[in-house]
Amino acid sequence: MKYIRTPKPKRAKSHIPFRLNLLFFFVFLLLAALVGQLAYLQILNGGKFAAEVNRTDQTTVTGAVPRGLIYDSQGRVLVENKANNAITFTKSVNTTSQSMYDTANRLVRYITVDHDNLQKRDYADYVLADSKAAKAVVKELPKSQQSETDATKLYKYEVAYVQKHLPDFSTKQKEAIALYKIMNGATQLTTVYLKNSGVTTQESAAVGENLTAMSGVNLGTDWERAYPNGDSMTAIIGTVSSTKSGLPSDGLQSYLAQGYARNDRVGISYLEKGYESILKGAKSRTQVELGNNNNIVKQVQTFKGQQGSNLNLTIDSAYQNKVQSIVKSVFNQALSNGAAAHSDGAFAVAMNPQTGAILALAGESHNVKTGKVTEDALGAINRSFAMGSAVKPAMVLGALQDGVITVNNNTQSDDPIYLPSTPVKKSVYPVGTFSSMNATTALEVSSNIYMMRLAMKEGNAKYVPKTSMVMDNNIFTKMRRYFSEFGLGQTTGVDLPGEVKGQTGSTTLNGSLAVGSALDLSYGNYDTYTLMQMAQYVSTVANNGYRMKPYIVKSISQTLPDGSNGATISTTSPQVQLKVPNTQAQIDLVKQGMWEVVHGTNGWTTATMLNTLNPGVAGKTGTAQTFTRSDPTNTNSELLETTTLSFVGFAPAKNPQIAIAVVVPNLSNEDVNYNELIAKQMFADYYSMNDVKKDSSYSAHQTSING
Template sequence: MRRILDILKKRTGSQAKSTIPFRLNLLFFIVFVLFAMLVAQLAYLQIVYGGKFQAEVDRTDKTVMTGSVPRGMIYDSKGRLLVGNSTANAITYTKSGSVKSSDIYTIASRLTKYMKVDVDDLTDRDKADYILAAPNKSAQVAKQMPKSYRVDANGDALSSTKIYANEVKYVQKEGVHLNDKDLQRASLFKKMSAAYSLSTVFLKDKNLSAREIAQVSEHLTELPGISIGSNWTRDYPQGKSIASIIGGVSTEQQGIPDDEINSMLASGYSRNDRVGTSYLEKNYESILSGTKSQRQVQIGSNNQIKKSTVLYKGQKGGNLNLTIDSSFQKKVQDDLNAQYSAAKAAGITQYSDGAYAVVLNPKTGAVLAMAGIHNDPKTGDTSEDALGVINRTFVMGSAVKGATVLGALMDGVITPENNSQVDNPIYLPGSPVKKSVYPPGTFSSLNAIQALQFSSNIYMMNLAMKEGNAKYVPNEEMSMNPDIFSKLRGYFNQFGLGVKTGIDISGETTGIEGSTRNSDGQLKTGSALDLSYGNYDAYTLIEMAQYISTIANGGYRLKPYVVQSIQKTKDDGTKGALTSVTKPSVLNKVGFTQDELNVVRKGMYAAVHGSGYWTTATKLKDLSPAVAAKTGTAQSFYYNPDNPSSDPPETITTSLVSFGPYEDPNVAMAIVFPNLTSENGSYPNLLAHQIYTDYYKMTGQK
């Protein structure tokens, strides 16, 4: 038995010794075959596709980049340049697709060898970003930071974003100390880092010396993305008398306004483009901005720009030719300043917030001049505010009575042949007597022409009572049709009072309507009477100008405008062909007859040329050619913003609307002096007289 077991052991041992080498040999063979296949595949790829792969390594992407062009100019009606561009040399930087912060750090460091820049308002964060961008600096700081700055409570590594934020925090905590040269580098680094991919930013465009340009130009090969270019800024050769109308342009840092970023990006703008932000610059942005230039840029595998080719040099922005004569505009502003200074000297501007005037061509709607003064009642400081003509509202007083009379004529409560009314004061319970400025009993009755001549409040209130079918008994509650407010305002709206005029300047506001019912829900009949003679609702001055122009031109409510035409710019910067000319735009035709219109025109003529102590606009009587006008005086109040709960002092707002020459009007104007402490001085009348004198002299009318 033992012998049998020994034989079996010998056989098993010999089999194990022979089996193990075989398996190793098989494994070695398999590895050899796989290695041979890999070598064969590599050889195949090298021989067959080697050229293709090398081309892929050397491949460049082609990207089309856009560039800004000079903004269009703005000229006055005589071709004088109002707004132009001042061009200056500039050092620019175009950011590559995936450039690293360390690369920008290196470029900024090199650039400060050849140019000096003003240090921007650098924050501690900006300085820390610059320090951490230095080669290997971020890694060094990360090692020095406490462990809690690198891992969370569970010991897991923080995100790279969080770690970097902690690096910034650590650097700031350790203290940031930069010398003057480092501050310059940090300023450049900030500007360059803030640039969007493949966008161009200006690193220096002011006080750039020829030496700096030459030195940077000589070293462009070691400054990837740096170029020599030019930049522009808006300048105003004729001064800024209407700067508020023209509006502003954003800076490169401001770029596209946040509220328009989506629409403007969709239209092809870049985030840092300089665009019109207000008024004419904004309204005509698509014209003034021109068409961007286009460059085809080749970007290598290292994300650096290798080649740039101009595809389209761009089209300079179009020019705007305004309806405003800058010489006449200056005269109107100077005349307004003179009259307001006189009011100040008289001591009646304690609560005044300014004065405004606007002049239109009633035949076309063209704005001939817009002038304004804003006054700070607390300091007495004044500033130019022509824009107040379209965005400030005032209760204008009797100047609106022309619309009241024409509304009553169209309503049929009076006729051109039958329009006399008794002139008795109106007594309502719980309310002061409602009367005209002259003493009760001065006139027993008045017709429409006389009512305009003497500015009768009583006459206008009687018209409203007739239109509202009023049931009136002195000292008793009066009832009127509940639609009286909408009826009166409906007629006013036809002339432009209480509705936007449509002027081609952004930011126009509309008049303010007073409430129609009291807290008990009762119709405010007394306020309806106040509305009839202009002592309730508030209007902008441009609405007043549109209203008087509608009367002057025979009933056509025309859209006011300040841009007469748009003109191309030639390559040499001079004006090219006209692309559009503004034509008069009729918003609506007021439905009065010529006989009805003549009643109001004669009444406004009588207000200037009539006799009698209470004739309101006789200071314009000596003008030749003759003019027509309607003055206004309204009770107003000054609300102190620093003490809104105090009883507001009562003030006086004086106004005037006028047109001339009377027989064939080609100029119409509206003027307002709000919140004076006295109506003495007739400042709107005196200002109107001077404006007419200047206009007639300018146009050669006799």
């Protein structure tokens, strides 16, 4: 029997597409990977990542320290730091505008602050710091501005709206705005002063009782510069910026690059500025740890800071006050006499010619438009004048170097110089007073003719009276080179900022060599020099040819913990900038001429007013014919002819301890020798204050400096 097999039923075909199965497969793989990653994070590295979550960041916060002190040469404190109670604010990382707004409004209940100089933007920032007010402002903006997603642009729209709709603010609200402005301007983790002067005991107590309610506010101390021996030397010492003004804008980036904060105080003029790196000290450093929520969790001071080093000056403040007093007194006399209406003022410098140490630096500046007179000691380095005949000793020494005269052969004709279309070029005494003279007499009577004839010889002049003179084209270069050896016409290098070179006149006129101007240069009536240059120059003559670099800081020292002056860190060593190539015999010849300027018996001797000083002094007066505007601020105002009086000298002449330079520029007449009045008193005061002994054999008409 044949069996027939029943066929197997066909399996039903799956209704799930292959692509869906493939998708499920990938989902399975991703799920497996996720489970594996979770296992990696939680099981293998759970502890590591938990520690990362609880990790703290460290940052270093710096704090200001008091500046170094400044002492005079006798150890008197000229500048110190006066401690003041202060209210401070430290801005945390997570400080919000709202919290600063609330703190400012609470703090004004306990203190009063200055609210001058607030700007519209300051008012707007304060209003918008209140979150409720900010939301209300946004609702008032146009729909197109409300939808702005850029927060910075939206805030500008809010500020603009508030500035147009500023409400009236009470005095207390304005004070709160001033406080908020300071807080808002602080960088994170920096401390700023909310009030650092005039904090009363009541204010300190009230703030102290409420510190916990004002985040970031604290009690502290601040300092300000004080002048226990008077402020007569501030014109030399300079000033320091306030925490309100902070870093000066002209050097902002440089200061920031050096680690300064924007509200740090820095020296902004003269010694305070020139020695900023010495006076500023080293800031305190505190290591601050921040938790993961940016709260401060730990603070450790790693360095308490170091007060700035001290400056010890070469100036005796008592002598400085004497010099400033005589300059002021004599200039006031000139004003009373009607001679100084158009004068710039009066200035004086005293220097130790052996070392270059500045002994005094004084000046009175006169605003000819307003008539106001102010102290301006630094006029000696940042103003320049035509000094007149005071430069003649340098002219003679240059001619001796050039070989156009010698120590034993230096007599010249004293006939005036006649050039075409030019007034006769002569000396102050009448034509024909002298037929000829030697170098020492030329200095004694201040012969312009003698100096012009030296220039003519140096320039190989071809001269026939009343015809055009021809000179070598390098005559200006030659004379200026000789002058520069003594420091005239170039910066001296004195350790004060702001020194100028002076001005040099043109060497040509209408395309040709300015021959007449070259002659004027020879007797000091063309180029201009600073008084510091004049003091350096006469010191070079006094010490027999060594051009010393002037300096005002004698040494730098540490501050001891008790605030007293400590050990010396560095001392300024006298620096010779150049030894002029004159022989001793040549220098002695010029010194003899400067002695006769004071002690000569000729009727035209120029500085006999000083021959009563014992020991005797040597010097040279100067009178320059100058011009000034009736209104210096208006270049179209009337041009007035004036006279500038100057003096350079040294004493005691045989063994110089002091060299001085004086200038009283742009006087309307020269009836009184104001330059000599100042110089004589400067020498006399130096003698009495430094116990300079009299010379028992001294005579007012002693013929020789060595007699």
